[in-house]
Amino acid sequence: MIWSKHSISSPSRTDARLAGWLSVAAGLAAAVLVLIVLFLLHESWPVLKRIGWLRFFTDAAWHPSEGLFGLAPMLWATLASSAGALVLAGGLGVASALFCRFYAPPSAARPYRRTVALLAGIPSVVFGFWGLTVLLPLIVRWQPPGASLLAGILILTLMILPTMALTADAALAAVPKAYLHGAAALGISRSGTVLRVVLPAARSGIIAGLLLAAGRALGETMAVLMVAGNVVQTPNSLFDPVRTLTANIALEMAYATGEHRAGLFVSGLVLTGMIILLAVAALRLGGARSHV
């Protein structure tokens, strides 16, 4: 604060130059997003101009070589797999954070937290490979064909669980100690304190963590591609194979030309749109939080 006041009141030449450099760097960072969106629009323009936006949501199927460009089944698959994973990972993540903060002895809590943090660093393709060789054969025995929405949800859950557990843990840690002391002074039981005092106080932090995890779940590609079956259809049950928007791009991009390729860029635009909506939601939430 003091430093910035000083520099504003007596701007030197070095300051002006530094400000110039920094504004260029900041401008570049902001321009990247705009450039990406412009690039996606430019690449998808040939097909958008010919058939328009609407066909991507009303066409019955995705057969670009036969002129059908329906993205809706993949949009539902993306939403369903991410939502399923968020429900599972949200519950497990909050439970693990509560255990770590309030029930585990410190000697167990620290190594546990380290392990979870390590889990967050495992590359997604490793999860996918494990899913393909271990998880799928298990589901096949129960409900063929195995590669399914369920498998996708389970893999995504494993992948976003560390994010969820760590952000929930940080949110719990940020609850003012005075609340805990107050609850203790009132003689409230530990479970009562956790459920009625700590969780409501940490709610916005936990929701922010959920949004962060949702971003990763929506964007995840390889692991889901390896286990979800990649059949383009709107899922009717947990055991239906599905294809997400990201998997669609990864599966077909290397082999696509012409309108097929442009159609894949539309997949990318839709996905970017979803992520932007999510970011807006997170921003709104951040704004609401500062007023609480």
Add this chain to the structure above:
Amino acid sequence: MPRLSLNRYLSALSVMLLVATTTSIPQAAERKLVLTGSSTVAPLAAEIGKRFERENPGVRVDVQSGGSSRGIADARSGLADIGLVSRALKPDEQDLKSFTIALDGITLIVHKDNPVQTLTDPQIVDIYTGKITRWRAVGGADRPITVVNKAEGRSTLELFLHHFQLKSGDIKAHVVIGENQQGIKTVAGNTSAIGYVSISTAEYEASQGVPIKLLPMAGVDASVENVRNGRFPLARPLNLVTKAESEGLVRQFIDFSRSESVHDLVEAQYFVPLAH
């Protein structure tokens, strides 16, 4: 003064970037061949390229995979000197010249524990179009069939559709895969699955103890041997394609790739070398 040094750092960074861009120019003067295309041909082309580089000092061979369609597009646009294409040229691609360097076959695979020993072409078509949905109808166990198909745009899919006279939209798949390896792992993990992959890959994996079975086609066993002698019906040539009549370094590379001196490399990739 820390602020000053940050400024210096930034100026130094920009100078370094400038230097980096200018010093990279002389490297372009070295003779370079760019090959792009089929992910089936790319590993073989990369091996041939390494040997070619050793025998011709000062030449660099750069291989990138991205599918036969990319090979065609890049050869046509001149982005690549040579395109890699794992099928014969289509009628609308006759503006390009193709040179076969090896052969590959695709085979239908099922799990080793599946009692079915052979399928006729109409049975395969019925399974892939969803008319037959249980193994019992073709002499197997009373289990639902898991149909494994390739993603749109893959040359293996094109070859399969072309051979069985199917359209992509006719196929009722339960699992859609990208790479051959993913197909083999999917079938190996599911006793009621059927899929199709490159013969060389399937034969190698089966010999390594992966629980898959290669189905014969029209009474001909699916083997590298039968692809070589031309008896196996579901086979394809692996081609190098060029835009115009090739000359100089490109011509030299194509002749080298078709010569006997790369047979060991072709076989090491489980492809079938040309008969000489």
